[in-house]
Amino acid sequence: MIKQIFDEIANESSTNEKKNILSKYVENELLKRVLYLAKSKRVKFYIKQIPDYVYNEKTPIELDVVLDGLSLLSDRTVTGHNAITYLKNYLSGLSPDDAYVLERIIDKDLKIGMGTREINKIFPDLIEKTGYMGCKPFSKKLVMKLLDKGSCYSQEKMDGMFINSIIQGGEVQNDSRQGDPITLENPIFLTELAGLKDCVINGELVMEGVERYKSNGIITSLKNIAKKRAEGKDVTKHIEKLEKRHMPYQEALDLIRVVAWDILTIDEYYTRKCIRPYNERLAELNVTVDGFRTLSVVETREVSSLKEVMAHYEEIQSRDGEGTVVKSKDGVWKDTKPSYQIKIKKEINLDLRITGFNYGKAGTKNEHLISSVDVESEDGLLKTSPTGLSEDEMDYITSHQEELLGTILEIKCSGISHDRDNNFSVMHPVYKKPRTDKSVANTLAECVEIDVAASLL
Template identity: 30%
Template sequence: MAELLKRIIRKDLRAGFSESSVNKGMPGLIAEFPYMRCVLPKKAKFNKWEWEQGVFSQEKADGFYDNLDHDDDGNVELRTRQGNPLPLDQFGGVVAEAKARLDRGTETHGEILVLVDGVIADREIGNSIVNRVAAGGEFAANEQPLFLAWDQIPLHVVVPKGEYHVGYRERFKALLMQLARVPGSDVRVIPTKIVHSLREAYQHCKELQLQGKEGTIIKRPTGFWKDTNSGNPDVVKLKVEAEADLVLKAIVPGRAGTKNEGRPGSITCETSCGQLVVDVTIQNEKMRDGLEAGWSAWEGRVMKVVFNDIMAPFASSNVHSFFLLRFAEDCVRIDKDVADNLARCREQLEAAINGEGVPA
């Protein structure tokens, strides 16, 4: 019984059902923390979006998700997606600005990034720092938390299955106006661009990916907020990815000093026209073992890759390459023996930018 109660408190029943299921039998037994999930493009009905009004395209900063509550009495809480509180004493700048700049009776949604020596740290570094602080540690002298906000709703709608029937344009405008009243730098809005077509949205996504960012989230201007695990089709995650079939040309050994030294590390692949040549990292141990068992079964065969962009030749090379690529599968194609040419790769990328046939 003690172990069961412990799991209930932790919301970790390990019994094949969630806290929502428990609360159906005993309402309010386990605290639930509403959250609006986004969807992938295939679940969105873009033809119904008000593109002429301007759709919000926002950077997917991929930091540490956080709910910032500012209650009617002026108290502030920072909570993770699971509802775990963050130590307010370590987020003094964010808390002070929330009290001074954000309306009371609201919950602001955003994510925490970390400035290290004044520069936003990469996701892995920033999130590990926040995790360290959440576990009882402290920010170092050269580390500073930053809250990037993208939405705000009244606290009274923050309930399971809650909804807020105010369009995103109005919600985002209200958030901007609040932050404009009082200067500050620890609480900011997420970088945002207004786009008027799906193509513009994918172009913006591509621009950010070329900067090393993960992608974008686009939001319908009239879309409502609602607590949903299945995803809100008015909030869509974009990531430009196209596919191409390349021919396998040669094994590239793993670099000296790495775990794959002396074993296959990647494969040189190229288009049928020879105008694009890339080294693609071997996907997994199964694939590496297969290559070691016999290169002849792979050489000259065709494999599918996924990429984000086509890079022009460098001064030292006369061939194109792919940006952010990987094998889509760990085996050769048995239904195709001719690779795509560069023109076909460009067509696939163009289709992805237009939102057509983008892999989920």
């Protein structure tokens, strides 16, 4: 029955029709179990290849019984060669259709063209979402409120590639903020992460000795090369291009470092609930990554006054850093932007005109959705492409591109700067909201005036 449902969905090309088909089976509890086991990143089976097997009709077994038995693999009661034999016996006893379903579960690939986001729309909250703890924008009032309670932490606000490193049983899964896998080909930091206890590290990928703007591009190229090679594609030209522009491929991988600022248990990460105060988590993080070459804790200092907060911020700015974050010592981890975690970073809002739309990268869950827009000033002298759209915003923009083209969008950014060709550019642009009340965008001169007028204090 489950195999037939999968075939029905796989044979439909339309995402909406796939969801319509799946919704017909919303009461099917066995289907829900299969979907969860196959798509949940929390459940791992530690078997990298499906063993050869032959159907044995003399020892039949039902799929629901097998699903119960998979817990012995996921909790590592059965491991190594015993685990392979254990799985082989299950595969042999199932009907061919059910054996196919079990293969899909073990491979973590349903092959139906539906991601976690689409499945959760039919079965709400069935599969764990990726949590992210952000920061409130700068507010002198919020900072003073924290300081009135006692000393806080001030940490450098990193500007690398965000990463959640999930370590379970010596295996490492690196995910983006959105939950997409970050695949790299054997960098040193992966080996060091694999040596940690089971935990989840929140941090960013940077490159030692490489400026932050350049390192993000190099890491993205390394990630894309690894993904293409995993898909069986020839990456020779991509590696040659990287090496011609930057450095040898393996050298680039070996320069990657993880700079971390938080640590969670596996349960805390997947339930998105944590009651431990930040000072405890930070102390644990310092002990956990101590002594490793490629793992470190973000620059942190204790501050007791606004003067000390701003002194650290200005020091980071003088090093061409992005800014700082002030954190309460007793703050718990939350999947939100709590008032006890505040960005010290200049932010301005600009009204720019929408001139184009960009789909997400191929192979990601957003490849069929608009994930960024192109905007420019009224005189066309300032151009940028803000990101940071929510899932609902991506859905809406994808469906309304024609009517949104040419309208005014408010973006949030860290200020105006110049690119390598001395053209005006925008630092860290983020989508904020459509301005249906406006028909004229800011000119470049107006944007510069807004930037100059902005002040943290």
